[in-house]
Every structure is written in C-alpha cells, then in structure tokens.
Amino acid sequence: xxxxxxxxxxxTSRDVAKVAGVSRTTVSLxxxxxxxxxxxxxxRQKVIRAANELGYVPDAMAQALVSRRxxxxxxxxxxxxxxxxxxxxxxxxxxxxxxxxxxxNIRTLIDWVETEHQxxxxxxxxxxxxxxxxxxxxPRLDDKAxxxxxxxxxxxxxxGSVAGSMLPFVDVDNVQAAEKAVSYxxxxxxxxxxxxxxxxxxxxxxxxxxxxxxNAMAKAGAPxxxxxxxxxxxxxESGYRCMKSLLESxxxxxxAFVASDNVAIGAKAALREANLRVPDDISLVGFDDIPWAMYxxxxxxxxxxPAEALAQQACTLLLNLIQGKEGWENNHVILExxxxxxxxxxxxx
Amino acid sequence: xxxxxxxxxxxTSRDVAKVAGVSRTTVSLxxxxxxxxxxxxxxRQKVIRAANELGYVPDAMAQALVSRRxxxxxxxxxxxxxxxxxxxxxxxxxxxxxxxxxxxNIRTLIDWVETEHQxxxxxxxxxxxxxxxxxxxxPRLDDKAxxxxxxxxxxxxxxGSVAGSMLPFVDVDNVQAAEKAVSYxxxxxxxxxxxxxxxxxxxxxxxxxxxxxxNAMAKAGAPxxxxxxxxxxxxxESGYRCMKSLLESxxxxxxAFVASDNVAIGAKAALREANLRVPDDISLVGFDDIPWAMYxxxxxxxxxxPAEALAQQACTLLLNLIQGKEGWENNHVILExxxxxxxxxxxxx
DNA sequence: CTTTCATGCTAACACGTGTTACTAACTCGT
DNA sequence: ACGAGTTAGTAACACGTGTTAGCATGAAAG
Numbered sequence: 207x208x209x210x211x212x213x214x215x216x217x218t219s220r221d222v223a224k225v226a227g228v229s230r231t232t233v234s235l236x237x238x239x240x241x242x243x244x245x246x247x248x249x250r251q252k253v254i255r256a257a258n259e260l261g262y263v264p265d266a267m268a269q270a271l272v273s274r275r276x277x278x279x280x281x282x283x284x285x286x287x288x289x290x291x292x293x294x295x296x297x298x299x300x301x302x303x304x305x306x307x308x309x310x311n312i313r314t315l316i317d318w319v320e321t322e323h324q325x326x327x328x329x330x331x332x333x334x335x336x337x338x339x340x341x342x343x344x345p346r347l348d349d350k351a352x353x354x355x356x357x358x359x360x361x362x363x364x365x366g367s368v369a370g371s372m373l374p375f376v377d378v379d380n381v382q383a384a385e386k387a388v389s390y391x392x393x394x395x396x397x398x399x400x401x402x403x404x405x406x407x408x409x410x411x412x413x414x415x416x417x418x419x420x421n422a423m424a425k426a427g428a429p430x431x432x433x434x435x436x437x438x439x440x441x442x443e444s445g446y447r448c449m450k451s452l453l454e455s456x457x458x459x460x461x462a463f464v465a466s467d468n469v470a471i472g473a474k475a476a477l478r479e480a481n482l483r484v485p486d487d488i489s490l491v492g493f494d495d496i497p498w499a500m501y502x503x504x505x506x507x508x509x510x511x512p513a514e515a516l517a518q519q520a521c522t523l524l525l526n527l528i529q530g531k532e533g534w535e536n537n538h539v540i541l542e543x544x545x546x547x548x549x550x551x552x553x554x555x
Numbered sequence: 556x557x558x559x560x561x562x563x564x565x566x567t568s569r570d571v572a573k574v575a576g577v578s579r580t581t582v583s584l585x586x587x588x589x590x591x592x593x594x595x596x597x598x599r600q601k602v603i604r605a606a607n608e609l610g611y612v613p614d615a616m617a618q619a620l621v622s623r624r625x626x627x628x629x630x631x632x633x634x635x636x637x638x639x640x641x642x643x644x645x646x647x648x649x650x651x652x653x654x655x656x657x658x659x660n661i662r663t664l665i666d667w668v669e670t671e672h673q674x675x676x677x678x679x680x681x682x683x684x685x686x687x688x689x690x691x692x693x694p695r696l697d698d699k700a701x702x703x704x705x706x707x708x709x710x711x712x713x714x715g716s717v718a719g720s721m722l723p724f725v726d727v728d729n730v731q732a733a734e735k736a737v738s739y740x741x742x743x744x745x746x747x748x749x750x751x752x753x754x755x756x757x758x759x760x761x762x763x764x765x766x767x768x769x770n771a772m773a774k775a776g777a778p779x780x781x782x783x784x785x786x787x788x789x790x791x792e793s794g795y796r797c798m799k800s801l802l803e804s805x806x807x808x809x810x811a812f813v814a815s816d817n818v819a820i821g822a823k824a825a826l827r828e829a830n831l832r833v834p835d836d837i838s839l840v841g842f843d844d845i846p847w848a849m850y851x852x853x854x855x856x857x858x859x860x861p862a863e864a865l866a867q868q869a870c871t872l873l874l875n876l877i878q879g880k881e882g883w884e885n886n887h888v889i890l891e892x893x894x895x896x897x898x899x900x901x902x903x904x
Numbered sequence: 905c906t907t908t909c910a911t912g913c914t915a916a917c918a919c920g921t922g923t924t925a926c927t928a929a930c931t932c933g934t
Numbered sequence: 935a936c937g938a939g940t941t942a943g944t945a946a947c948a949c950g951t952g953t954t955a956g957c958a959t960g961a962a963a964g
Binding site: 268 | 949950952953
C-alpha cells in the first residue's frame, strides 16, 4: 500500500520532485491543481505517480504557516467540567459539526474554557492562529468578554444568542418555543403551572424560556405564582433539587414546564419519590428532546430542539465568515422548534 | 488590555525584538525561558515588557513546523453519524480528555472516521502531522487496519482492547465486570436470564461482556438459553428491538443483563409496552452507569464504568508515548468497575 | 532576420519560529 | 600586559510549503 520499504523518514515535496525529476515548484503546482498555469500532461503524470509511490502527504503545519489558514475550527465549551460530562446535547452538536466540517475538509478542535480565565483562553486560541474561527457553545458572556471578542480578529459564531452582542449567532426562538409548550398545558386545562428553567438566568436561553412561560400564562389569563418559578442548573440533580423544593413549598400545581429534558429527568425522580405519578398527578413538558426523552417512562412530551441542524448551521455560518463573504457579517440563523406530544401530560377533568 | 491602539496586524517575535531593542533570537530565548544561557536581568525585563505591551502570542503553526510537535492530540471516533449523536458516554470521554490535556497544555482535535474510508483517514491525520498522537475510541479494526496502524509512525492508544493488537490500550475487565453483574442476578435467585449485548460482536467489549455472562452462568450451573442471547447496536432503539424480539420469542426469563445502559433504556421501554414491570416482573442490570441511570424509573442497577478516568488514563498514556518514554510501549491500563445496586432488581421468592 | 508571444518550467522569496555556532567585550589570575 | 575564561548577545540556518517573477525555448508574425 505504501510501497515495499517502510519509510520512517518524512516524505517532503522535495523528495517527490527528485523522484519525478522536476522542481519542487512543479510538484506544488501539479498537486494543488493550480489553474491558469501550463504543465504538460506527461509531467503531471510523472509527478502524480511519484507522489503516490512515495505516499506523499503535505505537512499541514507548513501549509498553514504559508497560507495563513489552518483549515481547522474550534468548538469552545464554556461550562464546568461536570456540566460538560453530563451534557446530553454535546454528542449531537459534535456530530453535526463534524459532518459539516468534513464536507468542507475542515478539522474540529474542541476546547474548554474555565469561566475564570475566559478572556485569556479565547485569545490564546485566537492569536496563536491555531484555528481559523470558533464556535462558542452556550455562551455566558459579560460585556467585557463580548467586546473583546468583537474587536478580536477571529471569526466567531455563537450557539445561542446573547443580548447586546453584534456577533453572528445560531439559535431557536426560545421565547416562542416555551410559549408553545406552556400553551399546550393550558389547553389541557392546567392553570397552576410550575416552571423550572434549564439553567441559571445568566446563561443564554434560560431567561427566554422563562419569559415564554410568562407570556403563555399572560395570554391565557392565568396568574403566575412566583413561588413556582425556579432556576435549575443543567443537570438532572439540579432538577431533582428544584422539584423537591417546589413540593416542599406546599404550593399547589398540576403541571410543570421544565425547560430542559435533562433537568426534567431529575424533576421526575423527585416526583416519584413523593409518590406523585406522571401524568396522573402532575403533567410534565420538557424541552430539547434528547434521545432519551422518548424512552422515558412515561415518554416525555417535549419541544424538539434541532441540535444537529443548529451545529451544522453554525459551522456553515462560520465557514462563510472565514472565507470573508461579506453580507454574512452580523447575520444570524433561527431554526424552527416543534412540540412533540408523547404521554407525560394529561387533561384536567 | 491590549494597549491603546487596536492592532489588526499580526504581532511577530520580530516586532517584539524591535521594540525591546534586541535580536529575535534573544526574544525566543527569554520567552521560552531556555536554561543554560546567559541573559542579563535587565534585557529579560525589556523583552517581557515589550511582549506584554504588544500582546505577543507565538504562532502555533510556526512553532509546530520547527519543533515537529503540534501540541495537539486527536480523538478519533469510528462510528456512524447516528451512533455518535446518541452516545451517552462521549461527553464524559471528552470531559476527561480535556482535563488531562489542559493540564499538559495540549489541544484536542476530534475527528470522525466513516468505516469505509478508515485507513486513508487515519493516515491523513497522521501523515499530515496535524496531531502528535491519537486515541481511538471504540475501535473496530480488522487485521489490515491494525497492522497499518502499528507500522505507522504515529503514537496511538486504543480506548478498548482489540484482540491481536500490540497497541497500548485503556480498558476495564469487561469479562469480569459482566460476570459481576450476572452473578448478582444469580444470587437473587434468577436462573433464566436473558443477555442483550451493547453492540455487534465485532466491536470491542461486546463479545467480552457476553462471555462474562456465560462464565457467571456456568459457574452457577445455570444453563444458557441461546435464544435469550441477543446483540444490540449501541442505541436505545436497538435495545427496544432486541427486548421486543426476546418477548415475542416466547422464551421465559425472569431477568436480563443488558450490557449498556443506553440499550437498557430502550429495552425497558419494550417491557413497559408489554405491560411488564421492572423489577416486579423482570429484573434488569445495566452496564456503564450513564448519568441518567440513577434517575431512571426505577433507578437502574448497573456496572459503573469509569469513563472519565479511562479517558484521562488514555491521554496520559498517549502523552508518555509521544514524549518517547520507552517502557511505556505495549503497555496498557485496566481500571476497576463497580456494581452499583439500585432498584431495578428483585429477588425471586 | 528580428520581434512578439505563448509554452513549460524553475529560482528565489515568504511565512514565523527554534536552535547552533560564533563573536565581541569584559574579567581575572599571573 | 597578556592569554584564558566568562558574559551577553547575534547572525544564520532549518522546518516544508505556496507563490511570484522570470528564464529559456520554439513558433508565429512582420
């Protein structure tokens, strides 16, 4: 496959040139298929044959150095160790990213930024020119970081919108989606509805989803009991704690909108512990439609978030940005959500 | 933070040298803190001050080119698009990898190899010298690919052992772990036990876990009903299908060992559809202890696989390999598993 | 016979860094 | 005063590629 002799030495374009009996320049011109230049078909063949014979693969670092393109993008995660480990969405995002990246022959670098050293880490990646651009997942940015990013010279796309930022982003309409979910509960006759957010309010999407809850309630003329609004923290355990405290508060409710399936899993565990059954005693609507939602017991009614499509769009947007297609700047993409009705909700009789 | 004027031009070590009034060499020597060389403290200060003032960050590509180290490792996934998207373990592996990598100031590149183009893709990454080494997750390798990898000049660590390979790997003792799980069921008095594997037998770990099942049954003198042994395919849906076909086969069983929590989730859905309750009608033991196992209804008894620790060990092993610490070659790490007893099993009376 | 022009290819530079060999100046013991 | 040794720093090369300017050669045009 690689020729008879096993070569441990690095094969460079100079070696190919020597074997083909041409100059290194010609090798480069032929293998990169440069247009508007004249090379005889025989020479082309000689070069290509030599390259195959030697198993020549151009050095990515050298290419990057001279072309000033690394052909790599970065996915930057901005959450804690623990939240990354229990993120049910990460696989979908990675899968989506890899698919699109591969189509464009681009590599994906993944990095994790501890919140304390945010800025320095952003810059390290950016200024070291290790990547051509980056995607920030679930950004939680203060004004300083946003400004630093906007003024930095590295193309950036956010997954999740950030108020006050001019950076391009990809997202769903969280307000409208949450409204859809809560409206469904209201249509089933529920009036006393609890709301557990997906994350603390400083994270993207969290306040929007709670706002959607409020909007739906207001439209239906149902009062919002503030004691039934609670902020979780991404993982099932936080959902468990939220639901437990809601139950212990003694406030009455017949349904709950949980703005994350992952959190809902924990919330349901708390209900079970209190001998409350879903949907007979409490109706539950989730958000995200993680792969396990449909296999939950009972199957969880939820809002489907097109995670893979979001990642793909983010990647496409970023690649356009990198290629300098103007008119893409400050642009954004909003994808549609869908209410998936399963069996975790029941009408009030 | 970066000085008054916003510089869009790239800052090189030459610029730093000019500002500090020294040669580029001196800049390199100072900033890399090269030992055994004499530079006066005042010059050192001048250089460091100039570097900070200009916001100098060395170009990673240029460094890689000259040092022949990219300071990046690759995580290579060898499964289908869909299996990656629904992999409950990927976040933990990534989390573990990132932690260890960050400690050593190493970046992580993630790539995905469609099974058809396996070899070419391996080599592309390796020969292009984009990474210093790679970790292969859930390898499914035929002999040709193994040999190609062994003879390639890129350090490689497998996550999951492969029979007949000399490559270093990180794994648990799958046979023993499965034995532990099934022994637990046997101790509870079960004799007619079904076995659903985590994956097709050509993948690592799958045959081992089934073998563990057989061993435990043999030791207890319980006959293995071959019609109750079934191979799933990573995701819940395959578990659902397996369990459904087991139920439709008409063969009697009181418990099932499911060699993957992810698969078990689907299997449980099939049981529920058949109006069978866990653990009252059927006892269930899973494998992996994914984050959702403890929040399942009922909480799933399972074998805990130390996924993050495995990733960390794999990373450490790889870094040793890259640094050329001999004595680490052909080495491997086996981590311990643990039976986590929850509420999905019941004793036979 | 000279001038123009296309063809086929190459020498030479640039990218930004790490590192080795070397030099100039200065100290010091005798 | 003089060779020996230390100190502080630099010039020059290497890494492997992409790209521009230019050089022969031969053919066509005047």
